[in-house]
Amino acid sequence: MELGSVKAPTYKDPSSYTTRLRHLPILLAPPSYRNCNVSYSFILDTLVTKRSNVRLLSSSTRNNDTEVLTAQFCDPRLRHRFNLIGVDMRGYGLTKGHIVQEEYCPADSADDIYRFLKALDLPPVHIFGLAMGCCVGLELATTHPEFVRSLTLCSPLPATELENIAAGRLEVFNLWVEAFDHDGRGPPGGDRATLEDLTLGIQQLCFNNQRTSLSDALSKNSLYTAAKNRAGSPQAVKETYHATVGWFLKRRPQSREAFARIQCSVRLIHCEDDVAYPVQHAEELQDRLRDAGITDVELYEVPGPHYGSVVNPQAVNPILLEHVLYASEGAGGSLTNGHHNHQAPTECRKMTTPFTRRLAGYGYNPNEDEDDFVECCV
Numbered sequence: 001m002e003l004g005s006v007k008a009p010t011y012k013d014p015s016s017y018t019t020r021l022r023h024l025p026i027l028l029a030p031p032s033y034r035n036c037n038v039s040y041s042f043i044l045d046t047l048v049t050k051r052s053n054v055r056l057l058s059s060s061t062r063n064n065d066t067e068v069l070t071a072q073f074c075d076p077r078l079r080h081r082f083n084l085i086g087v088d089m090r091g092y093g094l095t096k097g098h099i100v101q102e103e104y105c106p107a108d109s110a111d112d113i114y115r116f117l118k119a120l121d122l123p124p125v126h127i128f129g130l131a132m133g134c135c136v137g138l139e140l141a142t143t144h145p146e147f148v149r150s151l152t153l154c155s156p157l158p159a160t161e162l163e164n165i166a167a168g169r170l171e172v173f174n175l176w177v178e179a180f181d182h183d184g185r186g187p188p189g190g191d192r193a194t195l196e197d198l199t200l201g202i203q204q205l206c207f208n209n210q211r212t213s214l215s216d217a218l219s220k221n222s223l224y225t226a227a228k229n230r231a232g233s234p235q236a237v238k239e240t241y242h243a244t245v246g247w248f249l250k251r252r253p254q255s256r257e258a259f260a261r262i263q264c265s266v267r268l269i270h271c272e273d274d275v276a277y278p279v280q281h282a283e284e285l286q287d288r289l290r291d292a293g294i295t296d297v298e299l300y301e302v303p304g305p306h307y308g309s310v311v312n313p314q315a316v317n318p319i320l321l322e323h324v325l326y327a328s329e330g331a332g333g334s335l336t337n338g339h340h341n342h343q344a345p346t347e348c349r350k351m352t353t354p355f356t357r358r359l360a361g362y363g364y365n366p367n368e369d370e371d372d373f374v375e376c377c378v
Helices: 066-074 108-122 131-143 163-180 192-207 213-229 234-251 277-293 312-329 358-359 372-378
Strands: 020-029 035-042 052-059 083-088 125-129 149-154 265-269 299-303
Touching: 052 299, 066 083, 066 125, 066 213, 066 312, 125 131, 125 163, 125 312, 131 149, 149 312, 163 192, 163 234, 192 213, 213 358, 265 277, 265 312, 277 299, 299 312
Parallel strands: 052 083, 052 125, 125 149, 149 265, 265 299
Antiparallel strands: 020 035, 035 083
């Protein structure tokens, strides 16, 4: 994989899509005290105003932004039924906004999302979270339960960061500092060998080195975006630490009283090949939710690495679909061998997303696993 001197791909503006990329300036109240220009992607049919809104919360290791949810945005089973909304959180992707608090943590991210939902005047949403997105979803559901209709959490993190994983995150951060010139003159493209070591570490955590054109494209895209936004000055380095290391180290267990405020059903998805977080942490979260009185909580185990929703959406997406339908309609179906019992869309091919052309510029082939996708879909 070419990683040195990363360049932006050539791609057309997606103005002809049924999908859109937008930037929304919203004022974030204390403790942020700064304006934040939020980048978000949405897919909706303006003629179908009563569709449920599914809010997708991505994970982040270095700068994996909303593009990491490509496998959900391209799924016609989700697209035909719901409005899909993805947001780049503060410190990631195209969202612009300084991290000014020294104790930046999941509660701050959840507050950003709450203000985003308020700014768009959205009704209560269904949350799908991946890894750190699970932490934000849980925070939002405990602080503003009236905004959350369901929680589907893929690869949820433990209540506090594991010591070996914390050390790995710090190592990746130190490689980032080493790779670029941060004296204010701007990044020169980065040291090739150091960036390769950094990216290898991230891929091991996220994908267990299960290389696909999508995982490679996500790595290149996130590296380019991070090099543009998170390098070149001491302030950028400081904010990178807060977003990619400090955020994880400062998260703390939710109290029983906080969990008791959740008013929706919860589905947990553990990916069996996750090298960082064994299933016991998802089981502990399930037990703590039930102990707090959340009776409608279930845990699924599916094949795949930490980012199982990227590598194995054939197993993850039906769980998300089934849960949102259950929470929306008040009646659930059943899952048999990973398949939902609702009628599949007539056309079951992958759909264009707000990210397709951009990721294609980095080598993504949307048709790479088309046969497996169609087989699962029908």
